[in-house]
Amino acid sequence: MRASRLLSTLLLLQTRGRLTAQQIADELEVSVRTVYRDIEALSAAGVPVYADRGPAGGFQLLDGYRTTLTGLTTDEAAALLLDGSGATAGDLGLGPTLEAARLKLLASLPAEQRTTAGRIQERVHVDAPGWFRDPEAPPHLDTIAAAVWQEQKIRIRYRKWDQTPVERTLEPLGLVLKGIAWYLVARGRTRVNAYRIARVDGVEPLDAGFERPEGFDLRRYWLEWSERLQETLYSGGSATVRLAPRAVELWWMLGPVASRALRETGAPDPSQPGWVRAVVPIESFEHARIDFGRFGPDLEVLEPAELRALMVSDAAETLRRYSADSG
Structure with missing residues (x-):
């Protein structure tokens, strides 16, 4: 844990320049005392970090110093590939992982490209949910997401659109965020279907894995399923x-x-x-x-x-x- 925090401190200084101890503490959600100890540890390891005194002071790296320790972990790379905002990653338990991945990505860029990326981040913000609609936060989303990552079968208690309760044993293939609503795409006994996670009343992970259908394309399935759903919904004349x-x-x-x-x-x-x-x-x-x-x-x-x-x-x-x- 401390090694990860030391790396994050180093990358913060590399990407942002001079930072106060309080700014670093706020970014990493630690105490100022912890920041001072981490700075001492970095200095002892040979990292050329120094402090400027006074109101405009703070910590910064020696000009020209760059670390090459920017390799992404598997989880960080997966978080970057998510379509959506940090809030989306947070719903899946990947919020801190996504922030770490973004920091590493910025640190790996040359100074000119890092400046351009920073300008974009300062000037463009995507807020996906519509006005006056709070995003759903289904209580079982994290359990279902874990089963998707681990390719683990689950048994769910589910309420159909007419509130009829059913039980299903499923092979979870993927997750889709449609507007404010999370959906699970999963294979049941006979076919693949989509389930609104807000209507899942209970989840039981099973001691059994599964193999994904060969060639299954989550995006293509969702587009086709959405078209079928709209045709079904508006069949009343x-x-x-x-x-x-x-x-x-x-x-x-x-x-x-x-x-x-x-x-x-x-x-x-x-x-x-x-x-x-x-x-x-x-x-x-x-x-x-x-x-x-x-x-x-x-x-x-x-x-x-x-x-x-x-x-x-x-x-x-x-x-x-x-x-x-x-x-």
């Missing part, structure tokens, strides 16, 4: 709707399938200036009733008649509740 400008502006909230339908079928409604008429796919009357209800008076269902009747009933019930004597 379609609805003709009339949208006010505000509803058009907020239509993106219903997702890419609804947005594409609006782009492809939307046209000005001659009976309502400024409004748009469109034909959009729906999952079911119940789902459409909830989705469309979010827009209030800015959306009108024209067809089918059964869905329009549901919307009318909801509007009447809402009016009744707000019109009721509160006393």
Whole structure:
């Protein structure tokens, strides 16, 4: 542990230049006293680190000194290959590993390239989750991730989309972060499927390994599975709707399938200036009733008649509740 910390201290000084003991302590999450001891150990090992006194002082390496001890461990290389942010790596228990890998990567670059990389890091930040939506932090994610790394079978207790509980014995093949939701891609008894990890109520690692299917491509599987899922979800027919400008502006909230339908079928409604008429796919009357209800008076269902009747009933019930004597 101390050897890793000494290397991290050395790489921090190499990539950042002069740093105070407090800055190093904050980066490595140790005490200032520990930093002083580590600096003494580096000096004793022949590393040319020296201290400047005064308010603008700190520790730094002798000009021109570079260490070549920047080799990445297997875990650090794996962390760098993750698509996503440090928060993603943190969910998988790889946060500190990713930071160590980034530090080693910066230290291995020539000074000019390191400056360019630093400028990019200072000027670009990726915050993947959408507004007003907190990323999921499933309680069993770390256990499932460990099984993925170790190619170890697991038994899970799972709630299907309709809350029906089931048990599955799975061979975990990979993890996917879709927006704010984590999914496990795993092979069951007969086929490969995807499971939303937030609906996993329990995980039991089994004393059995497995061999990955030859040629299995996680990215390709996910793209194909996502397309099939969207086709399945929007198999409930379609609805003709009339949208006010505000509803058009907020239509993106219903997702890419609804947005594409609006782009492809939307046209000005001659009976309502400024409004748009469109034909959009729906999952079911119940789902459409909830989705469309979010827009209030800015959306009108024209067809089918059964869905329009549901919307009318909801509007009447809402009016009744707000019109009721509160006393």
